[in-house]
Amino acid sequence: MTATSAPPEAVADGAPRTSRRQVLQALSGLLVGMFVSILASTIVSNALPTIIADLHGSQTVYTWIVTSELLAMTATVPLWGKMADLYSKKLLIQLSLGLFVIGSLVAGLTPNVEVLIVSRVIQGLGAGGMSALAMIVSAALIPPRELGRYSGFFGAVFGVATVAGPLIGGVLVDTSWLGWRWCFLIGVPFTVVAIILLQRTLNLPVVRKQVKVDYLGAFLITLGVSTLLIWSSLAGQKFEWVSGWTFGLVAGGLVVLALAVLVESRAAEPIVPLRIFRNRTVTLATIASVLVGVAMFGGTVFLSQYFQIALGKSPTVAGLMGLPMVFGLLVSSTIAGQLITKWGKWKGFLVAGAVIMLAGMGLLGTIGGGTATPVLMAYMAVLGVGVGMLMQNLVLAAQNDVPPQDLGVTTSTLTFFRSMGGAVGVSALGAVLANRVTSLMTEKLGPMAAAGGGGGGENAVPNVHKLPPQIVKVIQDVYATATADLFKIGVPLTILALLAVLFIKEKPLHTQTVGERLAQETAAH
Structure with missing residues (x-):
């Protein structure tokens, strides 16, 4: 396909469909862009203490380096989705990647924490666009019946970037000749490659309408x-x-x-048309997406802390220990997507994913300071398998059940609520963890707990490598117990996700692309 091929969005009924080779070429750019944008949210987690020390920042700045990017990403997802229904998807996705490159360069070269926070907002704007547009563009290229084959790739990329981020960040910080600035700069060349790939391979129709944003x-x-x-x-x-x-x-x-x-x-022309929530599939998929977001983000954030404090592992080793969850998610999302395309049935995979995710939450609720590593990794793999079967297939179910003109806003709404679930869930569970740790430390250490067991303040995260062995043992037990309690809290939330999925009605997957369905509807009128 070239720039002179069938003009944008003038896809007539019976026009040649994008070939599988062309789809794979276009998806390669989308997957690369999606990977680096999600990676930006997680790669700094193990690097933040070093970044704050180098730039002489405070604990408040520590919070805002994470929160500013998350705010910009989550809050702008609905706007990106709406614009995708009105303007050129190719232009929008390149704009989002361009914003991400600018934000990453500024962050990597930042002279102080104030500039770093601004750069994280710019990164978040770009990441929000990629989060919303990646699945919208793929759904525009591929009919729902075939989308399962490819949606597994997106689920896998999402999971790998989320869980592998702390590992990559830890390795970069621990490597003397690289350092924390490469946590931001590492994504720049990959994003530029994604922009070039999309410019060469992505050709989508553009509906030119008179609109009022x-x-x-x-x-x-x-x-x-x-x-x-x-x-x-x-x-x-x-x-x-x-x-x-x-x-x-x-x-x-x-x-x-x-x-x-x-x-x-x-x-x-509303940003989020309220009519889409009259659709039962969209409403139930939205509820389930919120709860999957809690499981996905909460699990990775607090397991990383569990590895480093309760088990005394280094940032790099803690990142490596998260790999079973990555592999579970990667395998399940890919296989489920292939089987959905083969059989044309999707609800069974959603139900199975919710049941397996529930089992993973329950198993991780039993962990302690002495849990054997193979057992812990098996539990994490179970959670990863469940999340992998659910995450992208919820989007597929909703996309299949809405009119083609609402595809973008529906996809971005689900992405938005999943990110909201992750953001609010991590914050709320983090507060529960902090309160549980404080009460357990007071119970076991008495007056010494006021100094964090010698760790440097009541709200400070203890450095287990600088404390007496008898204190370390208590702190490790406390953090292990508190982390297990978080997963116990996640069990009823996952039950709600299972109930939401059970009430979704399975409908046959469309065999036409969005362009073909729009052309058919236009011809019918």
Whole structure:
């Protein structure tokens, strides 16, 4: 296909479909771009202590280096999805990758923490675009019946980037001739390659319509979501969960979101059309996506801390220990996608994924300071298999059940709520972990707990390599118990995900691409 081939989005009924080779070429650029954008969210986790020390930042800055990127990514996903229904998807995806390159370069060369936070916002804008647009573009290229074959790749890339990020970050920090700046710079050449690949291989139709973009709705959604994310990120750290700050931020966020719903219900071209939630599949898939987000992000974040504190592992080894979850997710998402394409049935994989994810949560709820490594890795693999079977196939089920003109906004809505689930879940579970650790330390160490067992402050994460052996043993037991409690909390949440999936009605997968379905609908009218 060349620039002179069938003009954009003038895909007539019966026009030649994109070949499998062309699809694979286009997907290669999407997968590379998606990998580096997600990697940006996780790669800094093991590098942050070094970054903060080098740039002379505070604990508040520590929080905002993570939160700023997450806010920008999550809050702008619905806007990217809506624009994908109105403008050139190819142009939008290259714009998002370009923003990511700019943000990464500025972050890697940053002279201070203030510039670093700004660069993380720019990275988040680009990552939000990639998160929303990757599945939208693939669904525009491939009919739902065939999409399962490829959606497994996206699920695998998402999982690998999420779990492997801390490993790569740990290795870069531990390598003297590289250092933490490469946590940001490493993605730049890969992103440039993705832009070049997409420019050469991605050819999609462009629907040119007279539209009125709902800027007020976009602003209110972004503001409301950002307010709630700021609250969930800072509650339990900067102020108590039950406090005036909590009341103000939660009430303010909910009021703004209520106004957003009012605006969206009256807008000619809403950012998130409320009608899509009349579709039972979309609503149930959204609920399940939130809960999968909690399992995916919460599991990786707190298991990494468990490895380093409860088991005394280095950042690099802690990253390596997360690989069973990666492999479980990679294998299950790929195989499930292939079988869905072969058989045309998808609900069984969703139910099985939810059941297996529930089993993984339950098993990880039994871990302790003395859990054998092979047993721990087996439990993680089980959780990875469950998440892999659920994650992308929830998107497939929803995409298959909405009109083609709502494909972009539906996909971005699911992505948005999954990211929200991860963000709020990690923050809330982190507060639970902190409170549980404090109470257990007080119970076991008494007055010594006020100094974190000698670790440098009540809210400080203890350095187990600098403490007396008898204190280390207590701290390791405390963190092991507290981490297991988090997974026990995750069990009822996963049961809710299973119930949501059980009520989704299976419908036959379409065998036409979005362009063909649009052409057919246009011809019918």
